Amino acid sequence: MWAIEVENLSKVFRKTTFGRRQEEWALKGxxxxxxxxxxxxxxxxxxxxxxxxxxxxxxxxVPDAGRVRILGYPLPEGERRVRERIGRVSVDAAFYKKLSPRENLLFAAQLYGISPKEAERRAMAILERLGLETRRFDDPLEEMSRGMQQKVAIARALLIRPPLLLLDEPTTGLDPRSRRDVQGFLEELRREEGTTLLLTTHDMAEAERLAHRVGFLVRGRLVAEGTVEELKAMAGAGNLEEAFLRMTGEGLEEGTDAS
Ligand SMILES: Nc1ncnc2c1ncn2[C@@H]1O[C@H](COP(=O)(O)OP(=O)(O)OP(=O)(O)O)[C@@H](O)[C@H]1O
Ligand SMILES: [Mg+2]
Incomplete structure (x- = not known):
C-alpha cells in the first residue's frame, strides 16, 4: 500500500504588490x-x-488542483482521519512558549486522547534518546535554544506513534551531534516501527544516509526522482550534489543559478 499518493498537485499564492496582481506557483503538477x-x-x-x-x-x-491520498484516505474528505494518524515536525512548530516541554506535551497528549502518564513516559524516553537534558523538562520553552525546541517538536510528533511522519527540515539548526542523534533516531523508528518518513532537507549527506528515494523539487516542479544511485547514473554524476546541479541547473541555495 502507498502511504502517500500525490497526483498533479498545484498550489498558487496570489498577492497584490503596488496594485499589480501577481501569481506565485509554489507547486506545479x-x-x-x-x-x-x-x-x-x-x-x-x-x-x-x-x-x-x-x-x-x-x-x-488546501491545494488549487490535484489529488492527494494519505494512508489511503483522500484529502480533504479524510482530513480528520489523516490528522489522527500523522506526525508533523517543522521549524515553525507552534508551541505555547511560556509553558514547559512537559506542559506542551501533556497538552498535545490530551488532544490525542493519550493518558498523561503514558504521554510523559513516552516523551521522556524520546527526549532522552535525542539528548535533551531532562532537567530542562520544566523550563519555559521560550528560554530554550532552537535546537532544543526542535527536539521537543519531534517528541510531540511521536506521541501518537504515527505510521507516517512528515518532517520539514528536521535537522536544520541542530549541532552536528544533535543532527546525528535525530538521524539515528529516525532510522531506528523506521526499522523498529516501520514508520514511513517524508522529509525535506538541504543536507545532501542526510538525504544519502536516510532516504530510499530522493526527489528534486525546483520552482514547484518535481524534476527528477529515484534512488541516490539512480539519480547519479541519470546525471552521470559522482555524487548527489553534482547530480542535483546537473539535472536542475541550480545550486541548493537561492539565486545560485549554475546555467
Ligand atoms: N503563505 C504564503 N503566501 C504567499 N506565498 C507563499 C506562502 N507560502 C509560501 N509562499 C511562496 O511559495 C513558494 C514556495 O515556498 P516554500 O516555503 O514552500 O518553499 P521551501 O522550498 O520550503 O523553501 P525553504 O527551503 O526556504 O524552506 C515561495 O515562492 C514562497 O514565497
Ligand atoms: Mg521550507
Missing amino acids: VSFRVAEGETYALLGPNGSGKSTLIRILSTLL
Missing part, C-alpha cells in the same frame, strides 16, 4: 508516491515549494 515503510527525501533550493507540499500533505493548506 507535482506527482509522486511513497510506499509504506519507505523514507523519501525532498531536496530543493529555498522557495522551491518543499514546505508548501508538506503543509498540504499535513492538511494545513
Whole structure:
C-alpha cells in the first residue's frame, strides 16, 4: 500500500504588490508516491515549494488542483482521519512558549486522547534518546535554544506513534551531534516501527544516509526522482550534489543559478 499518493498537485499564492496582481506557483503538477515503510527525501533550493507540499500533505493548506491520498484516505474528505494518524515536525512548530516541554506535551497528549502518564513516559524516553537534558523538562520553552525546541517538536510528533511522519527540515539548526542523534533516531523508528518518513532537507549527506528515494523539487516542479544511485547514473554524476546541479541547473541555495 502507498502511504502517500500525490497526483498533479498545484498550489498558487496570489498577492497584490503596488496594485499589480501577481501569481506565485509554489507547486506545479507535482506527482509522486511513497510506499509504506519507505523514507523519501525532498531536496530543493529555498522557495522551491518543499514546505508548501508538506503543509498540504499535513492538511494545513488546501491545494488549487490535484489529488492527494494519505494512508489511503483522500484529502480533504479524510482530513480528520489523516490528522489522527500523522506526525508533523517543522521549524515553525507552534508551541505555547511560556509553558514547559512537559506542559506542551501533556497538552498535545490530551488532544490525542493519550493518558498523561503514558504521554510523559513516552516523551521522556524520546527526549532522552535525542539528548535533551531532562532537567530542562520544566523550563519555559521560550528560554530554550532552537535546537532544543526542535527536539521537543519531534517528541510531540511521536506521541501518537504515527505510521507516517512528515518532517520539514528536521535537522536544520541542530549541532552536528544533535543532527546525528535525530538521524539515528529516525532510522531506528523506521526499522523498529516501520514508520514511513517524508522529509525535506538541504543536507545532501542526510538525504544519502536516510532516504530510499530522493526527489528534486525546483520552482514547484518535481524534476527528477529515484534512488541516490539512480539519480547519479541519470546525471552521470559522482555524487548527489553534482547530480542535483546537473539535472536542475541550480545550486541548493537561492539565486545560485549554475546555467
Ligand atoms: N503563505 C504564503 N503566501 C504567499 N506565498 C507563499 C506562502 N507560502 C509560501 N509562499 C511562496 O511559495 C513558494 C514556495 O515556498 P516554500 O516555503 O514552500 O518553499 P521551501 O522550498 O520550503 O523553501 P525553504 O527551503 O526556504 O524552506 C515561495 O515562492 C514562497 O514565497
Ligand atoms: Mg521550507
